Amino acid sequence: MRLGVLDIGSNTGHLLVVDAHRGAAPLPAYSYKEPLRLAEHLDAAGAVTQAGIDALAAFTAQAQRVAEDKGCEDMLAFATSAVRDAVNSDAVLAEVAERTGLAIPVLSGEDEARLTFLAVRRWSGWSAGRLWVFDIGGGSLEIAGGADEEPEVAWSLPLGAARLARQHLGAAPVDEDALRSLRKQIRADIARDAGRLLRHGAADHAAATSKTFRSLARICGAAPSGDGPLVPRAMPLVAVSEWIPKLAAMTHDELAALPGVSASRAHQILPGALVAEAAMEIFELEALEICPWALREGVILERLDQITIGS
Structure with a gap:
């Protein structure tokens, strides 16, 4: 259909x-x-x-x-x-x-995280084992993890890249005090509930979805979108950490000229990087694999499952 x-x-x-x-x-x-x-x-x-x-x-x-x-x-x-x-x-x-x-x-924040997890599970397959999924949107960060198609835990935090840019950052470049303050808040917010994911055991596979993660991965050297969805892409923590001070020092035009970054989202890339770095460090992840499927695919897959059950 x-x-x-x-x-x-x-x-x-x-x-x-x-x-x-x-x-x-x-x-x-x-x-x-x-x-x-x-x-x-x-x-x-x-x-x-x-x-x-x-x-x-x-x-x-x-x-x-x-x-x-x-x-x-x-x-x-x-x-x-x-x-x-x-x-x-x-x-x-x-x-x-x-x-x-x-x-x-x-969609509730929990459903957003749950459906994104379903999409990544179907893309990654059962060989991924215990799966952790992270999704930075414009308004929120979704986190989910589990060993099955339904995550054991799934929740949402108000740490979206657009929200953080609007509430905490002024015009680029960003001064050091504003950067440090936002970094501190992001880490406290993620760490507050980190045990929900950690208590179930370490991940066998950790993945990220969303435009923000795709843009960050591209900046860090991942293949361009034109190479197709089947090309493996990953975002190393060390590369994200190295880029954050560079991003903070750039003007809006310089940010918009980076690979994978559009002018309309240029102001969001720094707060997105801060969220990504914080999540990876708090959950002790050296890299995240970039998954091309996300929330939309999860919604489609759940609908197909419901039609199949109904028939």
Whole structure:
């Protein structure tokens, strides 16, 4: 069947059209996305602004037209942390539904981590053994781990790259005091619940997903996306640590010129690197493998499993 997967993230609205059926990997057929940057369309009270709502409604309406044009039988829509954490979340989604006719459910942080874990497990296979998965989004960091397809632990932290950039960092370059303060906060937040993952035993395999991790891996020397998803990619801790002071000293234009970094996300790469470094050091990981599958694939896979069970 042909499915449309509508992902309303903290940075980007993304419609992925896929051909999917039981026993096969979801095959991307078309991609349509816009940089909504909802994590930055928040007022002082934490509400999504009217400009943010208008952008979301316009993108959703266009995504529906694209999905229809591409022959999608169904639409799997979801929103993540930017909408989830907004104080006017219900009102935002109600207005979008009224204007577009599409009800967009909100994934909990735990479900976001769980579905991402499912995608990475299916990609990595059972030979990966006990698996740990990390995902840095625009609004949150998801962590999950386990030996099966359902993680033993899965949780979310408000440590997304866009959120941290907006709340804690000014214009690039970043001064040393701001860098040290943010580094301290990130590590305290991750370490607070680290035992949830560690008490189940060390990982046999540790993986990372998301645009932030892919960009960081590219900066650290991983193969470009044009080489295809089957090329192994990894991000060593030592390389991330070496890059952090360099990133802090760069201007916005210099950051945007780095391989794998777009101008719209350039301001997020430093806080993303701080989160990645902290997670790897706290969980004693020398490197993370970059997995091309993430939350969208997890949503698709769970839907296919449900159809199979229902039949």
